[in-house]
Amino acid sequence: MNSSQKKTTMISFNCKSIKRSLQCVRDLCEKAEIIALQETWLLPHDLNIVQGIHSNFECAAISSVDLSAGVLRGRPYGGLALMWNKTLFNNVSVVNCSNDRIMAIRVDIDLRSFLVFNVYMPTDEIDNLPDFSNCLAKVSAIVEEYNVSSVYMLGDFNAHPSARFGIELRHFCDEQEWVWADITKLGNSTDTFTFISESHGSRRWLDHCLTTESAWKSVLSADVMYDVSWSDHFPLRIVCDIEVNESFTLDSNIATGRAFVGALGMQRK
Structure with a gap:
């Protein structure tokens, strides 16, 4: 990365079909250096579509569609993509997460490293709570x-702050000593929302950014891009000065001590 490039913008966007939102995502590439997309709705053989969105961006994508059972009935579902400006970040490796709700990259710049996660959580229903907790546990693991101290986790968490999954997400941050970055920057206000229901018009704050304490030091601002209306979600934008990220990794004993209880398969009582 060019040393003169101090501000890095990360955008999280549930695009609700990347094929339908190609021009929107292309426009976002002019406004950000790292983009996390959810609900791309791509089949496994369509993943290369992401590669052609913008010439300055490298990307990785995963499909949630399982075609092993036969012909797909209905529209595709799920899917994630991570895009990064390769002219600024030329040492990036894709992390194997082994979960179609999670993907991540490791970015190395000089002596600094940071992780960027992209997550798409299940809807906030009691039967989905184990899946939600297991995803958080997987990220923690x-x-x-x-063993990288600076971590950003972006995505559609389906976690409104005052709802069940929002409360679980707050517990995760407390236990891990992470920061709920967008909530902290914008305030836990009912005026902020990232999603409007197409069926009944309700507004929810479902898209978020969590950071480790180390990465939190780099966060300059957070806002919702209400002028982008290609989906029922609005993009969440996080602006960082990644040069302040620490150049060392977490002490393994500290990391182990903070392991999320969900990784042990424990349920909150």
Whole structure:
């Protein structure tokens, strides 16, 4: 990365079909250096579509569609993509997350490294709580394995702050000593929303950014891009000065001590 490039913008966007939103995503590439997309709705053989969106961006994508059972009935579903400006970040490796709700990259710049996660959580229903907790536990385990202190987790968490999954997400931040970055920057206000229901018009704050304490030091601002109306979600934008990220990794004993209880399969009582 060019040393003169101090501000890095990260955008999280549930695009609700990347094929339909190609021009929107292309426009976002002019406004950000890292983009996390959810609900791309791509089949496994369509993943290369992401590669052609913008010439300055490298990307990785995964499909949630399982075609092993036969012909797909209905529209595709799920899917994630991470895009990064390769002219600024030329040392990026894709992290194997082994979960179609999670993907991540590791970015190395000089002596600094940071992880960027992209997540798409299940809807906030009691039956989905184990899946939600397991995804958070998986992220925690990967962070511990990679031993990197600066971590950003972006995505559609389906977690309104005052709802069930929002409360679980707050517990995760407390236990891990992470920061709920967008909530902290914008305030836990009912005026902020990232999603409007097409069926009944309700507004919810479902898209978020969590950071480790180390990465939090780099966060300059957070806002919702209400002028982007290609989906029922609005993009969440986080602006960082990644030069302040620490150049060392977490002490493994500290990381182990903070392991999320969900990784042990424990349920909150």
